Amino acid sequence: MRYIDHHAHMVSRTTDDYQQMALSGCVAVTEPAFWAGWDRSTVEGMEDYFRQLTGFEPRRAAQYRVQHYAWVGMNPKESDNRELSKDIIARLPRFLELPTVLGVGEIGLNRVTRNEIATYTEQIELAAAHGHLVLIHTPHLEDKYKGTRISLDVLRRHPELPPGRVLVDHAEEHTIEAILEHGYWAGLTLYPQTKISPQRAVDVIEKYGPDRILVAGACDWGPSDPIAVPRFAMEMRRRRLPESLIHRVIFENPVTFLSQSPKFVLPEGVEDAVPARLG
Amino acid sequence: MKPHPRTSPLSATELVDEYFIENRTKLLDIAAFLDRIDRADPAVASSDFRMRAFAEALAALSGPPGDRINTVQQVFSDPRTEPLDALDRKGALGAYDRNAEVRS
Numbered sequence: 001m002r003y004i005d006h007h008a009h010m011v012s013r014t015t016d017d018y019q020q021m022a023l024s025g026c027v028a029v030t031e032p033a034f035w036a037g038w039d040r041s042t043v044e045g046m047e048d049y050f051r052q053l054t055g056f057e058p059r060r061a062a063q064y065r066v067q068h069y070a071w072v073g074m075n076p077k078e079s080d081n082r083e084l085s086k087d088i089i090a091r092l093p094r095f096l097e098l099p100t101v102l103g104v105g106e107i108g109l110n111r112v113t114r115n116e117i118a119t120y121t122e123q124i125e126l127a128a129a130h131g132h133l134v135l136i137h138t139p140h141l142e143d144k145y146k147g148t149r150i151s152l153d154v155l156r157r158h159p160e161l162p163p164g165r166v167l168v169d170h171a172e173e174h175t176i177e178a179i180l181e182h183g184y185w186a187g188l189t190l191y192p193q194t195k196i197s198p199q200r201a202v203d204v205i206e207k208y209g210p211d212r213i214l215v216a217g218a219c220d221w222g223p224s225d226p227i228a229v230p231r232f233a234m235e236m237r238r239r240r241l242p243e244s245l246i247h248r249v250i251f252e253n254p255v256t257f258l259s260q261s262p263k264f265v266l267p268e269g270v271e272d273a274v275p276a277r278l279g
Numbered sequence: 280m281k282p283h284p285r286t287s288p289l290s291a292t293e294l295v296d297e298y299f300i301e302n303r304t305k306l307l308d309i310a311a312f313l314d315r316i317d318r319a320d321p322a323v324a325s326s327d328f329r330m331r332a333f334a335e336a337l338a339a340l341s342g343p344p345g346d347r348i349n350t351v352q353q354v355f356s357d358p359r360t361e362p363l364d365a366l367d368r369k370g371a372l373g374a375y376d377r378n379a380e381v382r383s
Binding site for chain 1: 288289297298349352356360362364365367371372374
């Protein structure tokens with residue numbers, strides 16, 4: 001079994017986690033820039049974090065033959081700080097040019113404030129202007145429904161950004177229809193508590209089919225699981241779903257979405273797992 | 280976009296066979312959680328907005344079949360469409376306080 005985890009905050013994880021992921025079949029991770037659990041006080045602090053994402057983490061992952069890619073952006077949790085956000089957005093283009101950066105992310109809303117919407121909108125405009133892929137965080141818990149609706153409203157006001165190049169992540173049962181019906185990709189992030197469980201994620205696949213749906217562990221500094229994707233695969237097997245469907249969801253789908261960036265290249269020897277129809 | 284009319288390859292009985300014990304365990308955990316709160320202070324079940332939402336969600340489980348998960352998700356969700364004018368806190372609480380609107 002081979003898989004790609006499109007949302008893994010590896011800066012928060014040990015090297016043992018990379019090894020565990022590699023042993024369970026992970027061939028590539030993509031790591032969106034996020035909140036560290038505390039607010040950065042300077043733009044330079046955030047730049048150092050971007051350097052960690054684009055320099056140190058790819059080397060750490062490579063020890064286990066895991067390909068590492070990153071997304072850069074002003075994360076939702078700190079995006080209400082407009083002054084810091086503007087400084088960081090101004091410095092994003094330099095990072096977006098780096099060879100392992102796939103696009104802008106994770107951007108979006110947290111408590112759904114007017115400041116957060118302004119920061120999010122500016123980053124959507126940046127991505128649209130330069131043709132970047134976008135990875136969108138949708139809010140947690142009671143804020144998810146409202147935040148997802150407003151996030152999609154902003155996207156629809158920017159038709160120059162093709163929906164197929166946008167991944168709306170942390171989708172759950174009450175938000176996935178709106179995401180898919182407008183042509184975006186939906187991400188199911190598998191969390192022990194605050195997001196979607198492997199069991200519920202498989203329910204979503206059963207109900208909606210596999211088109212434009214990705215799954216990820218989104219492991220970070222909180223309660224989370226670096227091998228959540230293999231657990232999802234195990235849950236699919238428990239339902240007697242076919243191996244071809246499992247492969248489609250955990251490998252082919254991320255390849256299809258991520259390959260829209262010419263920078264995304266599978267590790268040597270993994271190409272044979274990609275069906276000819278994907279090219 | 281409407282859901283596909285798909286179900287698991289497993290029959291309903293096979294699903295019960297596969298998932299009954301783990302969901303029985305989850306149900307017992309909820310029962311014990313509610314008892315624990317009652318032992319500490321029974322009034323919290325009605326005074327805490329999170330527990331009021333919890334009770335509403337539990338009632339939805341006994342409602343008509345079909346889309347209980349969506350109903351429960353909506354019970355806990357903020358239904359408003361307007362953004363907040365200013366950041367009030369960083370984290371989510373798990374349920375929306377419907378009475379807060381009335382108080383403010």
